[in-house]
Amino acid sequence: AQTVTQSQPEMSVQEAETVTLSCTYDTSESDYYLFWYKQPPSRQMILVIRQEAYKQQNATENRFSVNFQKAAKSFSLKISDSQLGDAAMYFCAYSDYGGSQGNLIFGKGTKLSVKP
Amino acid sequence: SAVISQKPSRDICQRGTSLTIQCQVDSQVTMMFWYRQQPGQSLTLIATANQGSEATYESGFVIDKFPISRPNLTFSTLTVSNMSPEDSSIYLCSVEVLRTGAEAFFGQGTRLTVV
Numbered sequence: 736a737q738t739v740t741q742s743q744p745e746m747s748v749q750e751a752e753t754v755t756l757s758c759t760y761d762t763s764e765s766d767y768y769l770f771w772y773k774q775p776p777s778r779q780m781i782l783v784i785r786q787e788a789y790k791q792q793n794a795t796e797n798r799f800s801v802n803f804q805k806a807a808k809s810f811s812l813k814i815s816d817s818q819l820g821d822a823a824m825y826f827c828a829y830s831d832y833g834g835s836q837g838n839l840i841f842g843k844g845t846k847l848s849v850k851p
Numbered sequence: 852s853a854v855i856s857q858k859p860s861r862d863i864c865q866r867g868t869s870l871t872i873q874c875q876v877d878s879q880v881t882m883m884f885w886y887r888q889q890p891g892q893s894l895t896l897i898a899t900a901n902q903g904s905e906a907t908y909e910s911g912f913v914i915d916k917f918p919i920s921r922p923n924l925t926f927s928t929l930t931v932s933n934m935s936p937e938d939s940s941i942y943l944c945s946v947e948v949l950r951t952g953a954e955a956f957f958g959q960g961t962r963l964t965v966v
Contacts (some may be wrong), residue, residue, distance in 0.1 A: 770954075778941060780957035816881075822870075826893060839945075839955055841893040 737762045739829050741842035748817045749850050756801075756812045756845045759775030764788075768830040769803065770832045771812045771837070775823040781825070786810065812849075857958030864897045864934055864965050872961045874944035877925035881947070884955070885917070888941040897942075900927045913954055925935050934965045 738761045741752050748754035758767070771783040786794045786803050798818075802811045814821055825844040854877040864870050874883065882901060886894040898906040898919055906919040921927045931938050943960045 758955035778943075779868070780943065780945070780960075782954055782956075785954060839894070839896075844891045 737831070737840050739827050739840050739842040741827050743841050743845045743847070744843070745846045746792075747848045747850060748814070748821075750756060753813060753815045754817055754847065756810070756825055756827075756847070758810045758842055760808050760810060760827070760829050762808070762829065764831055769801075769810045769828055770828040770830070771799070771801070771810075772826045772828055772841075772842050773821075773823045774826065774844075780826075782811065790845075806844055811845075817849050819849050819851060820848075822847055853880065853956040853960040855944060855946060855956055857944055857961060857962055860959060861962040862964070864963065866935050866965055868934055869930055870934065870963060871928050872926045872942055872944075874929070874958055876925045876946050881924070883921065883927045884945045884947070885927075885929045886943045886945065888943060888960070890940070896941065897929070929955045931963065934963075936965045939963055939965045946958065 740759045744758055746754055767788045769786045773783050774779045784794050784799050784801055786801055793803050798815045800813045804825045823848050824844045826844045828839040830839050855877045858873050862870055882899060884899055885897040887897050890892045896909050897912045897917055898908045900906045900919050902921045902924050916932055918930045941960045941962050943957050945955045945957045949954055952959040
């Protein structure tokens with residue numbers, strides 16, 4: 736069975752600085768998706784960034800980028816120029832490619848605090 | 852993308868009662884999913900709701916406790932039956948929009964407190 740592990744329950748960053756959130760996963764599949772979701776206090780889960788496993792290039796979305804290491808099964812999220820609005824729970828998630836793609840497997844989450 | 856309306860947003864219920872949570876999507880989707888997020892925890896899939904067939908439940912979740920309806924391609928309900936304090940959680944529905952490549956869209960969640 737696939738698993739997703741986030742080893743940092745909490746992280747803190749100074750406003751305008753850079754922070755990296757870690758995620759490792761385990762799967763026997765070769766094709767899959769990886770995601771980072773953000774959950775602010777409003778509870779709305781928001782997709783931050785998505786990576787297809789077959790793509791070697793790391794995904795980037797404005798201030799958010801990932802370091803995808805397929806062989807190491809590692810998928811970290813880097814937030815540059817951190818803003819107060821980035822404070823939230825961040826969940827790393829995995830989905831098989833094909834089949835029930837909406838069936839996401841989530842990590843336990845990392846609570847990010849941003850200090851002014 | 853998809854816009855999902857979930858209600859109620861929160862409720863406080865007496866133990867032994869039932870609560871039905873509604874999830875409305877602004878477009879037709881094949882698959883809808885119900886998750887539970889216990890306090891301070893991650894999301895756990897309860898069941899997958901397909902239109903025209905019975906929901907598929909994950910290990911640890913049963914239909915008698917969490918009956919699900921999916922009458923059409925834009926709507927689903929989850930009922931939490933015979934509630935106990937252990938059912939206090941956030942319940943979220945999500946949908947899959949294939950055209951966007953496996954991205955799941957989520958409702959705002961329902962915060963349930965059982966007293």
